[in-house]
Amino acid sequence: MTQAVRKIDMDKTQAIWNPTDRQTEFLSAGDFEVLYGGAAGGGKSDALLVDALCLQHEGHKNPRHRAVLFRRSFPELRDLISRSLEIYNQVDPFASYNATEKVWTLSSGAKIEFGYLHNDADRLKYRGRAWNYIGFDELTLWPTDVCYLYLFSRCRSTDQTLPRYIRATTNPDGPGQLWVMKRWGIQEDGSATRIPVDVEDKEKGVTTTFHRTFIPARLSENPHLSETGYREALLQLAPDERDALLMGLWRQGRVHGAYYANEMAEMRNRGGIRSVPYDPSEPVNTFWDLGWNDTTAIWFHQQIAGEHRFIRAYENSGESLDHYATYLQNSGFNLMGGRHYLPHDARNKSLQTGKSALEILQEMLPNLNFEVVPRIQNILTGINQTRLAMRGKVFIDATECPDGIAALDNYRKAYNERHDVFTERPLHDRYSNFADAFRQWGQALEEGLTGPRQQFRRKPKPPGGMWI
Structure with a gap:
């Protein structure tokens, strides 16, 4: 996925969404587990919404494609849904959204669902479900990795042409910052990582190597926000927030002005x-x-x-x-x-x-x-x-x-x-x-x-x- 997103079976020359270079890297990533994170304004949520279509594998044309996108709470989920209303109907004019079920159904029959996991117990609401694409927006807002890891068991498909992906986006702050840093080996400077993970199947006597990839995001890499005053707004934040949201630095435990x-x-x-x-x-x-x-x-x-x-x-x-x-x-x-x-x-x-x-x-x-x-x-x-x-x-x-x-x-x-x-x-x-x-x-x-x-x-x- 390296080109602009275009309408399905419509005017092939009309681009409706042009990814930045860093968004393109995220959309093109083939590893099973990928985190796209860092500074605010890097276009992370947009990239996650587009990636859930699995355009590079023509998932949007496959009636068996199933994707789900999670946020921590329903109020936070509203923002993601609102943005999907702007994107998905342009990608597929015949797509429909069920506000009660929080599910998009594309013209092919492919479905993209929205859910929230407010606490660890909420993960059990999704027991017995299956998606080939699972995404988490603002991953560090989950204080533990319990929900994230549990949803791995829901990532499956009987259609071998569909990819199995776990994707996440985040800023370098929030209550789950420490476990996210540890899982992807992220250093304070927020540079990219790609960690090999060996999964041993003792019953079959086979070891498979996967990769866990972190792609950093920077405000400076998003031309859509240049000259909008957003950078100047971030410059006015407290020092720790400014380092995280503007510079994309991951400084765990350094909360300036913390009372306790x-x-x-x-x-x-x-x-x-x-x-x-x-x-x-x-x-x-x-x-x-x-x-x-x-x-x-x-x-x-x-x-x-x-x-x-x-x-x-x-x-x-x-x-x-x-x-x-x-x-x-x-x-x-x-x-x-x-x-x-x-x-x-x-x-x-x-x-x-x-x-x-x-x-x-x-x-x-x-x-x-x-x-x-x-x-x-x-x-x-x-x-x-x-x-x-x-x-x-x-x-x-x-x-x-x-x-x-x-x-x-x-x-x-x-x-x-x-x-x-x-x-x-x-x-x-x-x-x-x-x-x-x-x-x-x-x-x-x-x-x-x-x-x-x-x-x-x-x-x-x-x-x-x-x-x-």
Whole structure:
């Protein structure tokens, strides 16, 4: 695939999309596993959408061609779908898009599907499915490689003329940066890599060598964005973001202005981020950041023998409160004996329902004890309270809380580009919700109880031992 994309069986001289040299390299790559990533503005999402057509193998003309493109959440998926509406109907005027199923059907019968994997458990929704082309947009937004590797088992086809491809794009930031760097052997300068991978089949006595390829993207290589002011906008970012999104540098762990950097480093040094067991005989507390129909984050916590154990972190977006009530009911945790801490705005009444989040949750979960953490005048007070609390016996489960851990690592001060300094105001981004929910824990310890740093009061086990 080295030429411009053209209409199918229409005017052969009319190009509708012209790839850059780097996009051409990605589209032409024959290796099974390819990552196209680096600076912002490199045309990565466009390249992934076009590559899913498998034009070089005439996949768009093959009724058995099946492709799927994943993003981390449905709101993020909307952008990719919106761009596909601009491209695919021009490539194939007779193609149709089913908005309910999120599936394109080309005139040949080939299909391109869109899906999202918000957390590791979502991968099981795709059990039993099969695609010969699987793509991930913004791969480093997945904090672990669980979903990515699981989908390898779904990459198959009985049609030998169709290629089997795993493709991904990303910027050099996000909670999954470390595992992506390790998998493709990416160095800080973001240069290209091609790693041989030997796969041994002991039953057949055969070893097959595949290659895992990383193709770097640079803004300077995309002429479509020259003279648009985009470069100047990136120059105004904070130094770490500027290095990643403009220069395409992969500098893992260097989050300038991070509030909890010292506390997280100390926690790792003492082994505080590890496998944390759940004790069903002890109650589970929760700490919330409420977003109504925006993002809501919840930490699940046990306090045992003076230790604060965070056993799960859950986040979702675009869901109403009944979704989170159901999630709690199905969690399998002993929640009835615990306390469930909501932020101060949980008392605010909704104009739509006339009820507050606190009232709605109390109606849905009448057996749970909800409390509202008192409001503080300055958010930095709550952050400092949380810092102090993190210096105690705190343990976070590495497997059940990957997004939460990433949020604590990356929650940072906003940057003033005019004066080239960090402010004391937190930056509101994808990490804020988990960080704000975690702050409810720090504030509850210091302000929500009878005295500073006291144990959580526990209710006795209910009659008959009934828990939810």
